[in-house]
Amino acid sequence: MTSYKVMLLGDIGVGKTSLVRRLMYGQFATDYGPTIGVDIYSYICDPDALAAAGQPPAAEGTELVIWDTDGNFGESIFRHAYIREASAAIIVGDATRRPTQDSMVRLADGFQDAFPGRTFAFVLNKCDMLEADVPPDLPEALASTHHLFIKTSAKTGDNVKLAFHDTAATILRRDF
């Protein structure tokens, strides 16, 4: 089994814990408490989902060690021991709160500075709360990004598995 450390980053209340719990346990609740410190999850990737993401699964299996961080860290996370040897980051924002999307851009910049060349994905969560056919007014850096950008809903489960498997596939392609 090859393991890769993936950081879940984003402002308070954007749904990081909801995303990882939807992935791990297929659950969604509205009463999760704030993450204090870090919660660490081990997720074994689904070979079929990896293949669907364009990456032939490794024979020995692929494990994501997901670090669900406390949103209070903000950009100070990059100075913390927690982030050491991260293979990738999933940077989460709230589709209904523009300031959290601005934070996504800052966190992406911080991650690129700390880990040049390593992959990260933008995940815009809570898309179920957007009005149908009204695209969110995103920061320019997000709207025109060439990095992975996935709209999810932890509530409905839409694209949650895809977000983690696309990230895993990118890690495998880059062999980090």
Place this chain on the structure above:
Amino acid sequence: MTPLQPSYDATFDPDAPVTPLLLDAVDFLAGRELYAFLWCDDDLIVRESFGALGELAPVDQHVCRSLLPLMGFEEQIRALKRKPQRTVELPNLSIMMGPVQSPRININVFWRPPMKRFLVALSRVISRSDLEVELNHNIRARRIAESQLLEKSDEIARANRELTRVNGDLEEFAYVISHDLNAPLRALKILTSNLHRTMGNDATKDALADLARIADQTRRMSSMLTDLLDYASIGRKDEVMERVDTRALLQGIADSLPRPPGITLALAGTWPQIDTLRAPLDIVFRNLLENAVKHHDRETGAICITATPEEMRQEADGLYWTFEVRDDGPGIPRDYQEAVFHPFRKVEAAALIPDLQSDAAFLDDAAAPPQSTGIGLALVKKTVDSVGGRLVLTSDPDHARGARFAVYWPKQPAL
């Protein structure tokens, strides 16, 4: 966490069994509510495991493989032998084994001479009381509310910027249109006049009537364009503050205003001399008085203009001079009291406010009575708004005749 400080003395024999040091470690860690401790060899393989959470790191497995948070810290752990005063410290972690929240732990890795193995301690996070968790809940709720508020503020700011831009474009459009359309209109008037002259005595009665209608409509359109130009120009001109004798200004307007002999204009109250913008003030009173005269529905009537400087109105944003124009005309029904401040909107009920259509002498501007284009009150409102004042209309024709326009003119008008 304070680095482990063994209590042995300097004469300690490095070849002696490590038991005293181990006891020191246990004593130290017990004070930190120890869950488990593990001994790892130089290859970081777990050799011994003690305590309730020992199952997290089975014996004979690589410690970083079983204790996932240590993944990536291998080099740092091995470096402890070069810098034994250090500790690899990962505080406040929860290794999730299922949907139920696992205990929060601190992971500390030590090495002290003459230990042969690394000591990995898993201790309970004792700083997170229920109160602190509650506090974090509150902080989270506040942060979310703050960012939602910021989002709304940004939305309003964006909408305001867009509104300002659109208004600017509209004013620019109105200005250009009204200015540029005057040229072909002037040509139309001249050509109509030439046509009338050329036809001379040969013109039929019907042709002359049609020419008269063309001239009338041309004049009407010219008035509308002039008014539109005035309307679009408000706020564009560079006005300067000057000393204004308000009684003299109002008297001048009243004297120059054409009106039926039965309509009287009277100035009442104490009229101040003020430092203000003369032209906007002139526009406001000229149009209010013209409106009162034009739309009066009887042969006799009274219009009264009052100044009450001693009752200078104090509002949150400053001081205002108070003026009032009151008439005994037909009044303005409540349903129309907003519409009358829009350009080219007039109260349609002819019985209330008759539209003074021209039966002017053919092509004789000087002889034509004043045309009502329906922009006068819009000019007043926009002008008062542009200087930061307020205009209040009071009228209730169902109960009493007349209308009252109160003008709150700022002592410090916006430039």
